[in-house]
Amino acid sequence: MFDFKYFTPTKVVFGKNTEAKVAELIEEFGGTKVLIHYGGGSVVRSGLLKKVTDTLDAAGISYVTLGGAVPNPRLSLVYEGIKLCKKENVDFLLAVGGGSAIDSAKAIGYGVANEGDVWDFYDYKRKPAACLPLGVILTIAATGSEMSDSSVITKEEGLVKRGCNSDYSRAKFAIMNPELTMTLPDYQTACGCTDIMMHTMERYFTNGGNMEITDALAEGLLRTVKKNALILYKDPKNYDARAEVMWAGSLSHNGLTGCGNDGGDWMTHKMEHELGGLYDVAHGAGLAAIWGSWARYVYKNCLHRFKKFALNVMEVENTGTDEEIALRGIEAMEDFYRSIEMPTNLRELGVQPTEDELKDMAHKCAVGVGGAKGSAKVLDEAAMLEIFKASM
Amino acid sequence: MFDFKYFTPTKVVFGKNTEAKVAELIEEFGGTKVLIHYGGGSVVRSGLLKKVTDTLDAAGISYVTLGGAVPNPRLSLVYEGIKLCKKENVDFLLAVGGGSAIDSAKAIGYGVANEGDVWDFYDYKRKPAACLPLGVILTIAATGSEMSDSSVITKEEGLVKRGCNSDYSRAKFAIMNPELTMTLPDYQTACGCTDIMMHTMERYFTNGGNMEITDALAEGLLRTVKKNALILYKDPKNYDARAEVMWAGSLSHNGLTGCGNDGGDWMTHKMEHELGGLYDVAHGAGLAAIWGSWARYVYKNCLHRFKKFALNVMEVENTGTDEEIALRGIEAMEDFYRSIEMPTNLRELGVQPTEDELKDMAHKCAVGVGGAKGSAKVLDEAAMLEIFKASM
Numbered sequence: 001m002f003d004f005k006y007f008t009p010t011k012v013v014f015g016k017n018t019e020a021k022v023a024e025l026i027e028e029f030g031g032t033k034v035l036i037h038y039g040g041g042s043v044v045r046s047g048l049l050k051k052v053t054d055t056l057d058a059a060g061i062s063y064v065t066l067g068g069a070v071p072n073p074r075l076s077l078v079y080e081g082i083k084l085c086k087k088e089n090v091d092f093l094l095a096v097g098g099g100s101a102i103d104s105a106k107a108i109g110y111g112v113a114n115e116g117d118v119w120d121f122y123d124y125k126r127k128p129a130a131c132l133p134l135g136v137i138l139t140i141a142a143t144g145s146e147m148s149d150s151s152v153i154t155k156e157e158g159l160v161k162r163g164c165n166s167d168y169s170r171a172k173f174a175i176m177n178p179e180l181t182m183t184l185p186d187y188q189t190a191c192g193c194t195d196i197m198m199h200t201m202e203r204y205f206t207n208g209g210n211m212e213i214t215d216a217l218a219e220g221l222l223r224t225v226k227k228n229a230l231i232l233y234k235d236p237k238n239y240d241a242r243a244e245v246m247w248a249g250s251l252s253h254n255g256l257t258g259c260g261n262d263g264g265d266w267m268t269h270k271m272e273h274e275l276g277g278l279y280d281v282a283h284g285a286g287l288a289a290i291w292g293s294w295a296r297y298v299y300k301n302c303l304h305r306f307k308k309f310a311l312n313v314m315e316v317e318n319t320g321t322d323e324e325i326a327l328r329g330i331e332a333m334e335d336f337y338r339s340i341e342m343p344t345n346l347r348e349l350g351v352q353p354t355e356d357e358l359k360d361m362a363h364k365c366a367v368g369v370g371g372a373k374g375s376a377k378v379l380d381e382a383a384m385l386e387i388f389k390a391s392m
Numbered sequence: 393m394f395d396f397k398y399f400t401p402t403k404v405v406f407g408k409n410t411e412a413k414v415a416e417l418i419e420e421f422g423g424t425k426v427l428i429h430y431g432g433g434s435v436v437r438s439g440l441l442k443k444v445t446d447t448l449d450a451a452g453i454s455y456v457t458l459g460g461a462v463p464n465p466r467l468s469l470v471y472e473g474i475k476l477c478k479k480e481n482v483d484f485l486l487a488v489g490g491g492s493a494i495d496s497a498k499a500i501g502y503g504v505a506n507e508g509d510v511w512d513f514y515d516y517k518r519k520p521a522a523c524l525p526l527g528v529i530l531t532i533a534a535t536g537s538e539m540s541d542s543s544v545i546t547k548e549e550g551l552v553k554r555g556c557n558s559d560y561s562r563a564k565f566a567i568m569n570p571e572l573t574m575t576l577p578d579y580q581t582a583c584g585c586t587d588i589m590m591h592t593m594e595r596y597f598t599n600g601g602n603m604e605i606t607d608a609l610a611e612g613l614l615r616t617v618k619k620n621a622l623i624l625y626k627d628p629k630n631y632d633a634r635a636e637v638m639w640a641g642s643l644s645h646n647g648l649t650g651c652g653n654d655g656g657d658w659m660t661h662k663m664e665h666e667l668g669g670l671y672d673v674a675h676g677a678g679l680a681a682i683w684g685s686w687a688r689y690v691y692k693n694c695l696h697r698f699k700k701f702a703l704n705v706m707e708v709e710n711t712g713t714d715e716e717i718a719l720r721g722i723e724a725m726e727d728f729y730r731s732i733e734m735p736t737n738l739r740e741l742g743v744q745p746t747e748d749e750l751k752d753m754a755h756k757c758a759v760g761v762g763g764a765k766g767s768a769k770v771l772d773e774a775a776m777l778e779i780f781k782a783s784m
Contacts, residue, residue, distance in 0.1 A: 001635060003407020008400055014651070015395020213616040213636050213643070220608025227604070243393060244605050247651065251605070256648075259406070259639065 001260035002209035008254045010147045011173040014247065018175045019137050022052055022094070023059035029133055029172040031092025034063040035085050037105040039070065039097040043139060046183060052096060052137065064088050069097065071283070072154045072161060072276050073104040075119060082111035082118065085132070093132050095171075098140025098192075099152075099283075106151035106169040109134055113168075122153050122162040131168035137175045140184060141246040142192030142284060144199055144253025146174040154277050161277035162368065174250065178242035186236055190340040191284025193229035193245055197222055198287045199252040202269055205298070205305050205376040208262025218257040219312040221248050226313070226336055233340045265375040268294045270368060271384060274361035279351045288342035289349040293391035295330045298377035299323075305376070306330070346391050358388045393652035394601035400646045402539045403565040406639065410567045411529050414444055414486070415451035421525055421564040423484025426455040427477050429497040431462065431489040435531060438575060444488060444529065456480050461489065463675070464546045464553060464668050465496040467511060474503035474510065477524070485524050487563075490532025490584075491544075491675075498543035498561040501526055505560075514545050514554040523560035529567045532576060533638040534584030534676060536591055536645025538566040546669055553669035554760065566642065570634035578628055582732040583676025585621035585637055589614055590679045591644040594661055597690070597697050598767040600654025610649040611704040613640050618705070618728055625732045657767040660686045662760060663776060666753035671743045680734035681741040685783035687722045690769035691715075697768070698722070738783050750780045 013021055026034060036052060043049045044067070056063050066081050084090070085108060095105035109132035111118035120126045136146045145151065149170055152163040181189070200218045225248045231241040251257065258264055271294070272286040281289075299306040303322050310316045310329020314336075318325065334344045343349040353361065366372065366381035373379065379387070405413055418426060428444060435441045436459070448455050458473050476482070477500060487497035501524035503510035512518045528538045537543065541562055544555040573581070592610045617640045623633040643649065650656055663686070664678040673681075691698040695714050702708045702721020706728075710717065726736045735741040745753065758764065758773035765771065771779070 001632060003410065004404075006404040006406065009403075011401075012396075012398040014398065018395065211632075211636060211639065212619070213613060213640050216612025216616050217609050217643075220612045221605060224605040224608050240393060240603075243652070244603060247603065248605050251609075260635070 001211045002262055004259045006255050006259055007167055008147055008170070008256070010171045010254070012147070012176060012250065013173060014176045016177060016179060018177045019048065019051060019180070020055060022135070022137060022175060023055045023061055025173045025175070026056070026061055026092055026094065026135055027059065029092070029135065031061065031133065031135070033088060033090050034061060034092045034094050035081065035088070035090040035108070036063050036065045036094045036096060037069060037081060037101050037108065038065070038067050038095070039101045040067070042183065043096050048137070048139070048180065049096060052094070063094075064090065069101040069104040071100050072280055073100045073107075075153055075155045078104055078107040078111060078118060078153060081105075081108035085112045091132065093134045094137070095134065096137045096139065098138065099143025099145045102136055102143070102145040102171070103151040103153060105134055106131065106145070107153050107164075108132070109169060110164070119155060121164045122155070128164070128166050128168055131166070134169065134171045135173045135175070136171045137180070138246070139180045140188065140192055141181055141242070141249040142195040144196065144249050146171055146176070147250040147254035150253065152273065159277040160364070161273040163273070176246055176250070178239055178246045181242050181246060182237050186233070187341070188282065189232050189236060190229065190342050191282045192249065193225055193232070193340065194284035194288045194337065194342050196245065196249045196252045197225050198268060198284075198291065200257040202266045203258035203261060203264040204309060205265050205302055206261045207302055207375050209260055211260030214257060214259045214261065215308070221252060221257060222313045224248055229340050262375050267374040267379050270365055270373065271361070271387065273368070274365045275351070278353070278357065278361060281349055281351060285343055285349055288337045288344060289346050290387065290391050292330060292334045292344050293387050295333075297383065297387050297390065298374070299326050299330065302376035353388070359385060362388055393603045394654055396651045398647050398651055399559055400539055400562070400648070402563045402646075404539070404568060404642065405565060406568045408569060408571060410569045411440065411443060411572070412447060414527070414529060414567060415447045415453055417565045417567070418448070418453055418484055418486065418527055419451065421484070421527065423453065423525065423527070425480060425482050426453060426484045426486050427473065427480070427482040427500070428455050428457045428486045428488060429461060429473060429493050429500065430457070430459050430487070431493045432459070434575065435488050440529070440531065440572065441488060444486070455486075456482065461493040461496040463492050464672055465492045465499075467545055467547045470496055470499040470503060470510060470545060473497075473500035477504045483524065485526045486529070487526065488529045488531065490530065491535025491537045494528055494535070494537040494563070495543040495545060497526055498523065498537070499545050499556070500524070501561060502556070511547060513556045514547070520556070520558050520560055523558070526561065526563045527565045527567075528563045529572070530638070531572045532580065532584055533573055533634070533641040534587040536588065536641050538563055538568070539642040539646035542645065544665065551669040552756070553665040555665070568638055568642070570631055570638045573634050573638060574629050578625070579733070580674065581624050581628060582621065582734050583674045584641065585617055585624070585732065586676035586680045586729065586734050588637065588641045588644045589617050590660060590676075590683065592649040594658045595650035595653060595656040596701060597657050597694055598653045599694055600767055601652055603652030606649060606651045606653065607700070613644060613649060614705045616640055621732050654767055659766040659771050662765065663753070663757055663779065665760070666757045667743070670745070670749065670753060673741055673743060677735055677741055680729045680736060681738050682779065682783050684722060684726045684736050685779045687725075689775065689779050689782065690766070691718050691722065694768035745780070750777060754780055
């Protein structure tokens with residue numbers, strides 16, 4: 001196993017009606033002027049935004065609002081948010097929504113707290129040295145951004161999607177009321193469950209260092225999400241299942257399921273980022289569409305982990321060769337994806353890139369990761385292209 | 393399931409030679425004058441204390457030292473530490489050791505940062521409103537105090553052992569180098585493993601609210617500690633096993649394995665505190681000596697959880713009635729204790745309380761918990777006495 005750091009300072013307030021505590025939490029962390037950042041109209045239509053502003057009004061906390069964060073959140077809105085914060089002397093960010101609003105808020109936080117162009121941090125040119133304090137009211141269980149150090153932004157020019165990881169952006173608090181996720185379309189719920197599982201699977205399929213306890217936690221988390229994703233597919237209003245998935249989403253990406261390993265593989269994510277930049281597909285669905293092809297390309301190079309996954313997560317029969325067991329696990333995962341109506345290839349995802357577009361995605365991905373990357377297997381541009389092609 | 397809060401701000405730096413980072417971590421959290429608090433001579437003999445002071449000297453951080461924290465740490469030393477900190481204008485506490493040094497440091501931190509008698513917080517008369525910032529270099533995997541909100545202190549007068557829980561006392565950082573635990577006597581290693589498992593088991597055996605993901609994490613943690621405790625029994629210098637146990641110790645008591653339940657049972661701990669106050673036995677051994685009697689007294693009232701524990705943690709055969717499976721799980725746990733030379737009753741623990749002493753412990757325990765308490769089963773003074781008697 002490898003040495004590791006673990007830092008999850010986010011104060012989680014989990015349960016029914018917890019959004020009522022937003023003002024006291026902002027005060028606890030010193031916020032006096034808040035930017036409320038959200039996405040589309042759903043938080044307006046559901047009445048959540050009004051509930052939040054009413055609570056802040058009652059507590060005498062002043063605020064400005066900025067909506068419009070879209071899936072694969074855009075750099076232009078980040079610039080707009082930075083400008084607004086500076087103009088209004090905002091000292092605290094409140095993201096109300098899912099990963100898009102949170103990631104966009106983190107980028108705004110970097111932009112306000114650091115000099116220069118915020119895109120530098122996403123373009124790996126510089127590292128942020130600070131971030132405005134951030135609180136979250138989570139409405140979508142998926143990205144885990146509410147407890148993670150991660151933020152992913154898309155630059156419209158060239159449709160470049162890039163991530164920036166820094167502890168400075170970890171939320172001060174995260175309000176998680178599973179009821180707030182109940183109005184989500186079924187497709188988005190399934191995408192969220194996929195993303196959550198993938199955050200742990202990216203950490204699981206590694207050739208560099210593992211801890212038994214990390215594996216045990218990861219496998220338990222994956223089994224729980226799988227089971228509850230199937231419950232939600234049939235019964236989307238099931239509170240307990242919503243809660244299981246929501247908490248799993250945070251634990252899956254706050255670092256817990258990667259302690260002691262080499263940092264994880266992450267190539268399915270990196271390749272999906274290219275897809276998401278180009279086609280604006282739902283992130284979870286994009287991951288599901290690529291994963292099987294990735295897994296079949298790399299599994300022989302990481303056989304002990306794929307076998308363990310097959311037995312302890314997918315609970316397939318323990319007979320035959322290690323390769324047979326590993327392949328059975330990959331098939332079982334794809335069966336699971338299909339059972340919650342997630343795509344297992346690009347066609348099912350609804351996109352049909354041309355040969356040139358495939359090459360372009362592979363090239364941009366390779367450039368983005370600095371040439372070649374991966375832990376289950378190191379992938380270069382040619383390998384990425386092969387996986388993209390296999391996922392057609 | 394119940395609503396919950398989860399707050400684990402401690403920055404964990406885990407791995408070989410991580411103690412070399414102590415000065416930069418103290419600086420990161422603003423410490424300028426440090427009290428280094430430790431226990432017996434082992435951190436002196438091992439050279440760890442010198443390594444720490446050399447590192448602080450090199451970084452130009454001034455400090456004072458206070459040794460002498462004993463198992464079941466004493467209030468008199470806490471008072472001495474408070475006096476020293478005030479005299480020396482200490483603004484940061486560094487505990488070097490295990491639970492005794494950490495708990496004692498937390499109490500000192502409360503005493504410095506709040507007016508009045510610090511014992512009030514342990515006697516449930518007042519709640520602390522602050523604590524000096526604390527860092528930890530952990531040398532014993534057991535109490536989980538390095539990430540928990542908990543501190544347990546014994547008042548010499550009347551040998552009263554009481555705990556105080558507050559987020560203010562959560563460590564800013566915890567340096568965890570598994571190699572530092574290798575010089576521990578085998579008995580203390582086994583006691584530590586027991587304490588670690590009990591922190592999760594106290595949270596597991598409940599009648600009030602459960603989450604599947606919490607159960608999955610708890611069961612995975614328990615299986616990991618059980619397996620690695622047996623490895624360490626035969627091979628105490630096994631780095632990987634030391635690391636598994638050390639990280640499990642933190643995760644077992646930072647709140648993770650209790651999310652969504654009613655707060656846990658904790659009666660084995662409460663009863664052991666009386667034993668520890670009176671006899672100064674090792675905490676883990678005291679827990680092991682009481683647990684079986686407690687479990688047999690309560691299991692019928694919490695049958696579904698004892699069955700689940702038997703199957704998913706102790707991995708006993710799934711045949712017969714629920715009661716038979718549950719009892720098989722209790723027996724398997726006791727067998728495990730015996731296999732690492734932990735006691736399963738007071739005689740094996742080496743103490744023989746008189747009838748009056750048993751009554752006195754039950755009475756003090758009942759007073760301490762406010763009359764009656766427990767989740768697997770609510771225990772009053774008479775029930776506590778019965779369990780103490782059964783554990784003879």
